[in-house]
Amino acid sequence: MKKSILITGGAGFIGSHLVKLFVNKYPDYTIVNLDSLTYAGNLENLKEIEEKDNYHFEKVDLLDEKGLEEVFKKHQITDVVHLAAESHVDRSISDPLAFVKTNVIGTVNLLNAAKTSWKKLDGHLFYHVSTDEVYGSLDDGGFFLETTAYDPQSPYSASKASSDHFVRAYANTYGMKTVISNCSNNYGPNQFPEKLIPLCINNIRNRKALPVYGKGENVRDWLYVEDHAAAIDVIFHNGTTGETYNIGGWNEWKNIDIVTLLCEIVDRKLGREEGESAKLITFVKDRAGHDLRYAIDAGKLEKELGWKPSLQFEEGIEKTVDWYLANEEWLKNVTSGEYQKYYDEYYE
Ligand code: NAD
């Protein structure tokens, strides 16, 4: 059967990299990008592939059950890679219900649409893209393994943990073929500038304060976004159904060290005096319930499916800074909301 893959959240940060990878690498697949275009969804991210014959866009909300059913029918969807979500922890602290709606109810709606459409569940795959945050917080030692017990600490991670449980429940109860991956922090082009790295690059350029939560001692494991997309590709094609795969960069950084490094890189690239931007670092009130450390053991994915991060962090972060410095217009558009006109101008 010819593959017709529904990628949800394809206008967002990771989703747009995945859509580009699949559309370009698999011309025989039909790729359908379903996205409701929230503040985080930006079709400008997909400019380079929007004219391709094997690419289609559907502006549908995960809460629109009928809309989901119609998309499955119209495009004869054979498989799903589900990324659409509310993704920012700080927003989940101020509005948890929005995360329950999209991440939990939206995921169940999508599972139902797939179950209804796929009369025989064999031969179809429902792939859920999840996060390492479902495992909770580590202290100084150890790594998250696929067998680590779920212990989500924020409303965001609680909603992602819940959606993971629903995916497993659909496999167990209805025999749906599913796979889940849990990834660490991504960085790279096209990330909305509410997240630490693009926020800091943007603020350094504009000589604005760099808000570091608490003492900046929290640790995150950073992975270049295209390496995450490559891992999803490998798992989608070669992963074992019913399994979970952890994806990470073996690349732990304290927040304060990342922010300091970004100051150094941007100062060098903009020809500013050494140490100039570090003066912008401002320690602010800590995030409520701030997880101390995330660190992924990606050994299973490496051993079983042969995936490894391809980019060294030093190279990836230089590329990322270069991209944001060269794409000031993109940043202006997403921070002002201008980008949302793109759908009306191109699609309507
Ligand atoms: P993002 O916020 O950049 O993009 C999310 C996309 O989902 C947007 O295009 C948005 O318009 C769409 N969306 C949101 N609500 C929707 C709804 N109700 N209906 C339809 N579309 C909707 O997110 P991201 O950082 O690209 O993350 C993508 C996925 O990967 C998420 O599921 C996230 O939990 C997971 N993840 C992210 C990271 C990371 O570091 N960013 C790491 C691990 C896992």
Ligand code: DAU
């Ligand atoms: O681990 C995977 C997760 O990584 C994903 O599931 C989430 O979708 C993604 O948003 C990300 O979550 P974090 O909360 O780790 O990312 P964020 O960029 O918001 O923050 C990174 C670290 O930097 C975190 O310890 C909080 C801190 N921080 C963040 C911001 C926005 C600051 O100190 N200052 C800031 O202004």
